[in-house]
Amino acid sequence: xxxxxxxxxxxxxxxxxxxxxxxxxxxxxxxxxxxxxxxxxxxxxxxxxxxxxxxxxxxxxxxxxxxxxxxxxxxxxxxxxxxxxxxxxxxxxxxxxxxxxxxxxxxxxxxxxxxxxxxxxxxxxxxxxxxxxxxxxxxxxxxxxxxxxxxxxxxxxxxxxxxxxxxxxxxxxxxxxxxxxxxxxxxxxxxxxxxxxxxxxxxxxxxxxxxxxxxxxxxxxxxxxx
Amino acid sequence: xxxxxxxxxxxxxxxxxxxxxxxxxxxxxxxxxxxxxxxxxxxxxxxxxxxxxxxxxxxxxxxxxxxxxxxxxxxxxxxxxxxxxxxxxxxxxxxxxxxxxxxxxxxxxxxxxxxxxxxxxxxxxxxxxxxxxxxxxxxxxxxxxxxxxxxxxxxxxxxxxxxxxxxxxxxxxxxxxxxxxxxxxxxxxxxxxxxxxxxxxxxxxxxxxxxxxxxxxxxxxxxxxxxxxxxxxxxxxxxxxxxxxxxxxxxxxxxxxxxxxxxxxxxxxxxxxxxxxxxxxxxxxxxxxxxxxxxxxxxxxxxxxxxxxxxxxxxxxxxxxxxxxx
Numbered sequence: 001x002x003x004x005x006x007x008x009x010x011x012x013x014x015x016x017x018x019x020x021x022x023x024x025x026x027x028x029x030x031x032x033x034x035x036x037x038x039x040x041x042x043x044x045x046x047x048x049x050x051x052x053x054x055x056x057x058x059x060x061x062x063x064x065x066x067x068x069x070x071x072x073x074x075x076x077x078x079x080x081x082x083x084x085x086x087x088x089x090x091x092x093x094x095x096x097x098x099x100x101x102x103x104x105x106x107x108x109x110x111x112x113x114x115x116x117x118x119x120x121x122x123x124x125x126x127x128x129x130x131x132x133x134x135x136x137x138x139x140x141x142x143x144x145x146x147x148x149x150x151x152x153x154x155x156x157x158x159x160x161x162x163x164x165x166x167x168x169x170x171x172x173x174x175x176x177x178x179x180x181x182x183x184x185x186x187x188x189x190x191x192x193x194x195x196x197x198x199x200x201x202x203x204x205x206x207x208x209x210x211x212x213x214x215x216x217x218x219x220x221x222x223x224x225x226x
Numbered sequence: 227x228x229x230x231x232x233x234x235x236x237x238x239x240x241x242x243x244x245x246x247x248x249x250x251x252x253x254x255x256x257x258x259x260x261x262x263x264x265x266x267x268x269x270x271x272x273x274x275x276x277x278x279x280x281x282x283x284x285x286x287x288x289x290x291x292x293x294x295x296x297x298x299x300x301x302x303x304x305x306x307x308x309x310x311x312x313x314x315x316x317x318x319x320x321x322x323x324x325x326x327x328x329x330x331x332x333x334x335x336x337x338x339x340x341x342x343x344x345x346x347x348x349x350x351x352x353x354x355x356x357x358x359x360x361x362x363x364x365x366x367x368x369x370x371x372x373x374x375x376x377x378x379x380x381x382x383x384x385x386x387x388x389x390x391x392x393x394x395x396x397x398x399x400x401x402x403x404x405x406x407x408x409x410x411x412x413x414x415x416x417x418x419x420x421x422x423x424x425x426x427x428x429x430x431x432x433x434x435x436x437x438x439x440x441x442x443x444x445x446x447x448x449x450x451x452x453x454x455x456x457x458x459x460x461x462x463x464x465x466x467x468x469x470x471x472x473x474x475x476x477x478x479x480x481x482x483x484x485x486x487x488x489x490x491x492x493x494x495x496x497x498x499x500x501x502x503x504x505x506x507x508x509x510x511x512x513x514x515x516x517x518x519x520x521x522x523x524x525x526x527x528x529x530x531x532x533x534x535x536x537x538x539x540x541x542x543x544x545x546x547x548x549x550x551x552x
Contacts, residue, residue: 048473050476051476052469054408057406057408062407113529118531158542
């Protein structure tokens with residue numbers, strides 16, 4: 001994964017910089033980077049209805065059949081790389097992958113074909129940049145609430161990695177962090193768990209052309225501070 | 227020296243005639259097409275009641291512009307002047323005009339081609355409008371007359387090398403012929419009737435057709451396709467009409483299972499998931515579309531049980547649609 005590579009390079013850079021520092025003792029620094037990995041649930045959402053209309057007489061549409069589509073719920077895997085800009089503000093890069101099923105119901109066929117429900121599973125990737133604001137300073141064994149928002153790219157990929165569609169997504173929500181370990185020394189300066197809840201709005205891609213698609217997401221993660 | 231062939235296609239009032247297929251006219255492995263653009267066309271100097279020669283020419287120019295303005299196609303046209311030559315004369319001029327054909331009492335217009343049967347390159351194409359009918363160029367149409375521009379857009383589709391589309395629904399008329407209930411393409415072979423001007427505007431199927439024949443810029447990389455077979459038991463359902471529908475864009479685009487194994491391929495699709503519907507070719511005379519004598523129309527309308535993906539710049543996995551007999 002790209003994110004892990006980026007992280008490894010960053011850690012390597014920090015280690016090298018530390019090795020070249022003067023021998024004089026320095027106060028231990030606060031963590032600067034957090035990596036979290038987690039999974040959760042991404043809710044389903046309607047993709048809208050669409051009629052397969054022909055142009056009829058007297059400018060009235062003549063319906064061949066109609067459809068109603070939705071994107072099913074899925075279990076996303078999430079990776080976040082957080083850059084701590086201070087005690088409260090965090091710049092966040094988030095990547096996620098899920099495998100929802102697209103479902104389309106077909107009804108009202110003009111030649112009497114029975115209603116059918118059609119599905120197809122797709123891989124959905126997203127990568128977004130965002131800002132997280134801690135609402136309280138982190139202390140060991142103390143819950144830290146936060147709010148976060150971001151925007152980025154979402155792509156739907158079919159089997160064989162053929163890109164089906166791509167679009168823009170916006171994310172807003174919040175959550176809680178619970179530090180389990182905090183220490184001033186050592187490469188890993190902390191670890192904990194976090195829970196996120198967000199509303200994800202997709203304005204194109206698999207979303208219906210006539211509007212945005214809204215999905216609720218909830219994830220649980222473990223994080224490590226460096 | 228390749229032979230030159232003269233072929234005619236008509237736009238019918240209640241019953242289509244002669245043969246054609248969609249997405250380019252097959253000539254062996256070549257497609258009928260223009261190699262050199264802009265394609266020069268002439269208008270005859272003859273008018274009919276309600277439509278002067280001058281108004282006819284400007285209306286035809288508008289119909290050419292409708293095809294020329296398709297952003298994903300690269301064909302261009304140029305009006306070369308008025309002519310005393312007649313449509314259907316083999317004179318190297320592509321002439322368009324009115325002619326009186328009382329013997330063709332259900333034919334609004336027709337297009338003839340002169341083309342190289344080895345390369346498919348068009349040398350000449352003529353269009354006639356049957357002056358036994360009453361014609362109009364009124365902006366909003368005339369309920370008692372046929373619209374010149376609508377029929378012109380259809381005939382110019384043939385002039386480009388497109389055949390007929392089967393996206394439409396009809397019913398039999400007691401007095402004979404068919405009545406169109408709905409049409410999903412300008413290239414549907416039967417007119418919606420007097421007063422209708424809807425065929426002035428191209429549909430997704432028409433746009434996919436001309437873009438496939440004259441692709442421009444990034445068309446092939448930015449669109450995708452689907453392919454598969456239509457089967458009835460272990461046999462191909464030859465000539466079955468396959469429609470794909472994109473629920474996101476509302477586009478309907480059609481094709482035919484013309485392969486020996488019932489194979490079909492539909493290109494020029496906006497990438498995304500599609501509903502696939504297969505129906506027998508029973509809404510117009512089969513020879514409106516192609517000259518096959520083993521077309522299977524004895525099966526029920528069938529949906530492929532999954533959504534089918536048209537990937538960007540490619541063609542998705544092949545799939546079989548199995549239809550059941552009526």
